[in-house]
Amino acid sequence: MADVYPWQTGLWQQLxxxxxxxxxxxLHGPAGIGKRALAERLMARLLCLSPNGLDACGNCKSCHLLAxxxxxxxxVLEPEEADKPIKVDQVRELVEFVVQTAQLGGRKVVLLEPTEAMNLNAANALLKSLEEPSGNTVLLLISHQPSRLLPTIKSRCVQQACPLPGQAVSLEWLATALPEMSAEERDELLALAAGSPLAALRLQEQGVREQRAQAVDGxxxxxxxxxxxxxxxxxxxALPLKLLFDWFCDWVQLILRYQLTQDEAGLGLADMRKVVQYMADKTPQAQVLAMQSWLLEQRQKVIGKANLNPVLLLEALLVQWAALPTGDRR
Incomplete structure (x- = not known):
C-alpha cells in the first residue's frame, strides 16, 4: 500500500x-491534495483483521479481498459517469448495504466521493444511515466543496479538514513526480493548480500548459x-470550460487587486501580467465588478453541470471581455 503523502502524516497518525x-x-479540502488516497488507506485500516500499528497488515483475508x-x-459510491450526479437509487443500494451484517465479522466501511455530487433526493436518502448506521459501520465521505453540502449532512459527520501542503513541500513532491520539467515550469504548473500538487500532476497530464498558451494567445x-x-x-x-472560467475569474480578480493596490508583484503569472495591468488601467472598476459577478454566476452553472451551450456561453464571455477596456457597456 502506498505511503500517505508527506503533508498528511500528522493527520494520518491522528485518524x-x-x-x-x-x-x-x-474529509474535506481542495481537490488534488490526496483526500481519496487518505480515505482508502483508512478504509483498509478499518477493515483489516490484524492491523499492524497504524496500518492494515496487508496479509489477512480482509486485506486480500480488499486488494x-x-x-x-x-x-464505494461514486457517480456512474464522471461529472454526473450521484442518484437516489445508488444511495438506496448503500442504505441496504449498511443494514446488513458484516460478513467477515468486523466492520463495514463505506467510501463516498464526491459527496457534493449527490442530488437533493440522494442526500436526503443518506441522512438516516448517517444518523443511525447499522452495526459496526463507518462512512467516509469526501468533499472538495463542503459549502455545497446540506447542513444536515455535515452535522451528522465528524468534519475533518485535510491539509493543503505549503508551496515548498508541494514543489519538492512535484520535483520527484515530474523530474523532466524545469523548476520554473513546476512553479507555473502549481500556480495553475491553485497550490494542489496532485491537481498539478493531473493538469500536466491533460496538457494544461498548452491549453493555457492557447487561451492566453486568444x-x-x-x-x-x-x-x-x-x-x-x-x-x-476543445478547451475545458471550467478551466477557462477559472482563468477568467482569476484574471478579473487580479485586475481588481491591481486597481486597489497598484502592486505590480500581484499581477499573477507572467503570461498575462501586461494584459491584466492594461485592463486594470483602462477599465472602470464598476465594470470590472459587474464582470466578476457575471463570471462567478456562470462558473457556478458550469460546475453544477447546467445544460449549457459552451460556444454561445464563451461568445457571451468574450464579447463582454473585449468591451471592458473600452468602457463600453454591452
Missing amino acids: AGRSQHAHAYL AGTHPDNF VKKLLKQQIAPSQLAEGWK
Whole structure:
C-alpha cells in the first residue's frame, strides 16, 4: 500500500491512531491534495483483521479481498459517469448495504466521493444511515466543496479538514513526480493548480500548459481586434470550460487587486501580467465588478453541470471581455 503523502502524516497518525472511530467522517479540502488516497488507506485500516500499528497488515483475508476489489463489507459510491450526479437509487443500494451484517465479522466501511455530487433526493436518502448506521459501520465521505453540502449532512459527520501542503513541500513532491520539467515550469504548473500538487500532476497530464498558451494567445488577439469573439469561442471548443472560467475569474480578480493596490508583484503569472495591468488601467472598476459577478454566476452553472451551450456561453464571455477596456457597456 502506498505511503500517505508527506503533508498528511500528522493527520494520518491522528485518524488511524484513534481507539474509537466515529460512525461518519467528512474529509474535506481542495481537490488534488490526496483526500481519496487518505480515505482508502483508512478504509483498509478499518477493515483489516490484524492491523499492524497504524496500518492494515496487508496479509489477512480482509486485506486480500480488499486488494482484489471483492471485499463484501466494503462499499464505494461514486457517480456512474464522471461529472454526473450521484442518484437516489445508488444511495438506496448503500442504505441496504449498511443494514446488513458484516460478513467477515468486523466492520463495514463505506467510501463516498464526491459527496457534493449527490442530488437533493440522494442526500436526503443518506441522512438516516448517517444518523443511525447499522452495526459496526463507518462512512467516509469526501468533499472538495463542503459549502455545497446540506447542513444536515455535515452535522451528522465528524468534519475533518485535510491539509493543503505549503508551496515548498508541494514543489519538492512535484520535483520527484515530474523530474523532466524545469523548476520554473513546476512553479507555473502549481500556480495553475491553485497550490494542489496532485491537481498539478493531473493538469500536466491533460496538457494544461498548452491549453493555457492557447487561451492566453486568444485573449491577446481578441483585445487587439485580430479575432472576433464568435471565431475565438469556436476555436476554444476543445478547451475545458471550467478551466477557462477559472482563468477568467482569476484574471478579473487580479485586475481588481491591481486597481486597489497598484502592486505590480500581484499581477499573477507572467503570461498575462501586461494584459491584466492594461485592463486594470483602462477599465472602470464598476465594470470590472459587474464582470466578476457575471463570471462567478456562470462558473457556478458550469460546475453544477447546467445544460449549457459552451460556444454561445464563451461568445457571451468574450464579447463582454473585449468591451471592458473600452468602457463600453454591452
